């Protein structure tokens with residue numbers, strides 16, 4: 001009996017040893033075990049944990065573990081995310097560009113300018129939603145300059161138009177101001193323009209740059225708004241302060257400022273519910289939000305109006321109303337990627353004198369870029 005136990009133990013040790021030998025890949029040969037031996041050792045073998053090794057029809061111990069484990073590793077190993085390509089005006093302004101291309105092509109192919117040249121330039125700019133007033137001013141300046149410098153060629157006149165637009169759009173301070181302890185950046189605008197998404201994109205960028213941010217879910221009106229912001233918080237690594245649904249947005253933002261002050265965070269990005277610029281009570285609410293945001297340690301250093309570029313000139317009407325209700329410091333122009341109306345940038349800056357600071361060029365976390373007048377104009381006319 002004792003001898004039998006000893007034999008069993010030795011057999012078990014040999015089997016396990018062989019198994020690990022195979023696992024380590026030192027041998028490419030699977031050990032062969034006589035079927036007869038296996039028959040009489042079924043019970044014992046079942047007691048031995050073979051891991052994921054197995055026997056084939058011939059009773060050969062097939063070591064599947066090496067390949068399978070490798071396959072499993074391949075599946076489970078976290079994929080390293082490729083660095084996303086930053087969005088560029090050149091890539092994303094396709095629609096705006098093609099809206100103008102026909103007119104510009106015609107101006108160029110004509111050679112020396114005539115009356116039609118000026119009509120086509122006017123049409124191109126108005127189509128791109130530069131706005132009638134801004135278009136007239138731009139073309140007036142260009143016409144004078146072309147005369148003074150004796151420039152007649154259509155292509156050269158287009159270059160003058162580009163120059164004029166760059167001059168009008170450039171030279172603005174597009175930085176987002178800090179200076180509060182914490183600073184509060186308020187995002188306002190009508191429904192669905194991209195306020196929450198813009199906050200998410202800014203959070204992604206700023207957290208990656210090492211900033212400590214708090215997101216305030218000040219949209220207590222729409223049921224899914226806080227969840228949407230929380231998703232962006234999780235994605236970017238920024239802390240989110242939420243309140244009760246239907247609660248007072250001011251108190252959520254106040255709480256977020258308190259939290260940020262205690263945590264030593266630099267900036268609070270405050271979301272607000274979309275509101276129609278025609279609803280006086282909702283517009284008045286914005287003044288309260290601002291007042292309460294500054295009750296404690298915070299200072300509102302940016303109030304950014306988010307405008308959807310696809311709404312075209314209506315964005316201007318919104319901007320006028322919001323300027324009166326809230327002390328706007330800048331505009332974020334979203335959805336320029338899907339808009340043929342890229343020229344709205346000129347209209348906004350021309351009529352309101354408020355700088356377009358950021359531009360949304362898509363729905364992804366990296367699809368927000370600082371507004372660069374030269375790149376924008378070059379992309380629009382290329």
Ligand SMILES: Nc1nc2c(ncn2[C@@H]2O[C@H](COP(=O)(O)OP(=O)(O)OP(=O)(O)O)[C@@H](O)[C@H]2O)c(=O)[nH]1
Pocket residue numbers: 189190191192193194195196197198219222225272273274275334335336337338359360361362363367
């Ligand atoms: N193509 C494109 N889509 C965008 C851009 N910015 C936002 N969106 C999309 O626009 C839709 C509305 O965005 P939200 O961020 O929810 O807009 P909101 O202003 O917070 O909306 P409300 O809170 O309902 O007022 C979403 O589907 C976004 O993905 C952009 O720059 N380009």
Ligand SMILES: [Mg+2]
Pocket residue numbers: 195196197219225271272273274
């Ligand atoms: Mg929102």
